[in-house]
Amino acid sequence: MDERYNFYKDQYFFELERKQNLSANLSIPIGFLTVIFSSYAYFGLNAHTLIVNWTLLPLSALLAFSIFFSTKASYLLYKTFRGLKYGYVPNIKKIRDYEIQLNKHISNKGNNKEAELNEKFFNNIKNSLVNTTSVNRNNNNSRSNFLYKINIFTFYSILFIL
Secondary structure, eight states: OOHHHHHHHHOOOOOOOHHHHHHHTTTHHHHHHHHHHHHHHHHHHHHHHHGGGGHHHHHHHHHHHHHHHHHHHHHHHHHHHHHOOOOOOOOOHHHHHHHHHHHHHHSSSSSTTHHHHHHHHHHHHHHHHHHHHHHHHHHHHHHHHHHHHHHHHHHHHHHHHO
């Protein structure tokens, strides 16, 4: 095992931790969107008492903008939860099976078979870590971008509903 393996492993776990942090950061927009949609329900149920004839047009326009932005935020929120597929290293049984096959293959060779086994085994794991970390980094970057847009759209929605 070398320092490069530790670097790849650390990056892999960093991206998984980043995924968890981004998921936790989604709770604030979810709360605000819940309040926004509750206010739409309130306006809908009490529209006859809230609207005077001359305020109908401006209030409807502001409400339409708010609904537009909250719908966009809700769509991005859905896309954040459902649209991204994260990569993970193979399960431990597949790794162990690969190690056994590699050991059988190398055992027929002469000297230095333990060093060759370690090199091939950890190179395979490093390749898996690199591939999955790349996928996870791209997903986390997309998720971070979605979260930024969700926050902006939620802010605009609140602004227009006020």
